[in-house]
Amino acid sequence: MSASRPDVGGLLATLADAVRTRLWPVPVGFVVLALALGTFLPLVDEAVADDLPSVVDTAVFGGGAAAARDVLAAVAGAFITVTSLTFSLTLVTLQLASSQYSPRLLRTFAGDRSVQVTLGLFLAIFVYSLVVLRSVREPLDDGGGFVPRLSVSLSVLLAVVGVVALVLFLAHLVRRIRIEPVLVDVREEAHDSLGRTEESEEVPAALQGRTDGLLVRAGSTGFVTSLDRDALVELARERDAVLDLTATPGRLLVRGEPLGRLLPGVPAGAQVREADEELSRAVREAVTVGEERTSAEDPTYGLRQLVDVAVRAVSPSLNDPTTAVHALAHLADVTAAALEHGLGDALLRDEDDVVRVVLRRQGVPEVLDVAVGQPLLYASGDPVVLAAMLRVLTCCARVVGSDAGSMDLVRASRDRVSAAAEGFREDERWRLLLDEAVAAVDEAAAGRP
Structure with a gap:
């Protein structure tokens, strides 16, 4: 195989993050x-x-x-x-x-x-x-x-x-x-990471559900921290194939798990064999696995950090709902920005505009589960925190707009939060607070300011 061009931008971003x-x-x-x-x-x-x-x-x-x-x-x-x-x-x-x-x-x-x-x-x-x-x-x-x-x-x-x-x-x-400056730093770092991430695209139907080609397995255990995109594109181009990569930045891999699959072109030829250790090693070398998750190329790491702060704040050991509300406010900003940027699978093309790599990334369902689903498991005992979670969904509803599938997911999350808040509706003050929060989600979903 010929030498591939290094992904200079990705390498510099990873190096800068490591030094910083x-x-x-x-x-x-x-x-x-x-x-x-x-x-x-x-x-x-x-x-x-x-x-x-x-x-x-x-x-x-x-x-x-x-x-x-x-x-x-x-x-x-x-x-x-x-x-x-x-x-x-x-x-x-x-x-x-x-x-x-x-x-x-x-x-x-x-x-x-x-x-x-x-x-x-x-x-x-x-x-x-x-x-x-x-x-x-x-x-x-x-x-x-x-x-x-x-x-x-x-x-x-x-x-x-x-x-x-x-x-x-x-x-x-x-x-x-103090927690407030920390939350601001995490939010800004998340925005920077989003700016370095490819926007999502729909994967062609011909590449969905395929199980042929070369299955590449992870050679080590750890978090995927970066990808040498140019090397991956070049590897696939040389074999006239498409690399369907499930090991994208932010994912925790265990040695031996599937890292991706190199799919032969159509009609399938002999350029991709079911066992090709040299090619598997080349793919693994283009996927950097580290001991900890980083924000260099992971657009959802900021979400994870903010959710952790919110969940920790409502734990019995801290019992600090105010911090949870503040964290969820920053989470609303980052989640909305992520949805507006475009989440889900991304495509990498070669110089001839041919799809060569499919990046299987977290989509809207996974992001909403992290941003709302997990805090809901631990914060269902505080109506103010529940209202803050509905605020996250209001911001999400404003940006998904005409995307019916994403809007259905936002409404489903709204229903989950609303169901968890049923026990507080007997108190008029909490009922008014929660009803206003639910109404704000509905108005945003209907396109009203």
């Missing part, structure tokens, strides 16, 4: 920069030691070698302590997010750029001061002493910047542990 959601890349970058600066700035110091302008000469560090060592040691010691404090506070925040909100929000917290930059800055100040410290030389009887005055001055300036950064970090951390 890990704590270590940005701090490591800061450390490398500090090592370089701490190594080369003393060389500059030594080269311009006798040529500093008078204004600069009076402003920079003016102490001797002993004083320079004391200053650098104090800065290094202080900021390794501050770094330990910052790591501790970050871990406490992650633990709080996992226990009170959802374990699937840890990626959002770990991807906080402010936390990464703050940790990187503190580590950089420590490393820079330590590296500069080794260049300080005590004067001997025959001279030879050296104090990198500019380098020591920069260490002091960085220490002041670090103190300001610590104050800002603490203020930021207080904001980050």
Whole structure:
């Protein structure tokens, strides 16, 4: 088989997501920069030691070698302590997010750029001061002493910047542990993921229900995180076939489960055999399987995160219906955007506009089950949360419009929520609240504003 073109856009999106959601890349970058600066700035110091302008000469560090060592040691010691404090506070925040909100929000917290930059800055100040410290030389009887005055001055300036950064970090951390900003971040991330996803298309009837061709099985267990779309299209094109892929981003695979089926063209020829290990391996290599689900190419991961927050909020251990209502409001926004974008199966074509890959993705029934069906199992004891779920369906009804099949699914979900709310209709206040919510769904379904 000829070499296939890499899906550069998909690879870059996956790489960017991997870097963004890990704590270590940005701090490591800061450390490398500090090592370089701490190594080369003393060389500059030594080269311009006798040529500093008078204004600069009076402003920079003016102490001797002993004083320079004391200053650098104090800065290094202080900021390794501050770094330990910052790591501790970050871990406490992650633990709080996992226990009170959802374990699937840890990626959002770990991807906080402010936390990464703050940790990187503190580590950089420590490393820079330590590296500069080794260049300080005590004067001997025959001279030879050296104090990198500019380098020591920069260490002091960085220490002041670090103190300001610590104050800002603490203020930021207080904001980050509040649920509202977290929900906003999840919502925006979900919208970004939708923007990178193909719109749904109807799969041709000739590709429905086929069981011939090469069945490819998963080689490992984990979540599908990304697809090399260009490679998959090229593989199918070379064999004049169509790859019916069930392993799309977001799905949890178990080793040995069907990953997809390579269907021969019509009329069926010998280009696709029932057993072709080389071709199966090529398909598996184009499907990236990771240990955790990500939002890089998964348009429904944001729904999963918001639903988890809502379900956790109404659990007996937390009993926080207000958070559930807020989460469902953001869920209404994301669900409506997903339906408007187009959910369900997608088609990938080659350069000749021939369908080569079918992506079997979650459709409207599965999305409504996640957005409404699962919260309904746990929140049926609170009328306010039930009304919030009907609000989700109102937003969905506005966007599905003339799609009769999707509208029927929205109405069926409305009936399920309404049935769960029957026990509250004896109380007039709750009855009015729920009746208004049901009426809003019906008006949206009828096309009325």
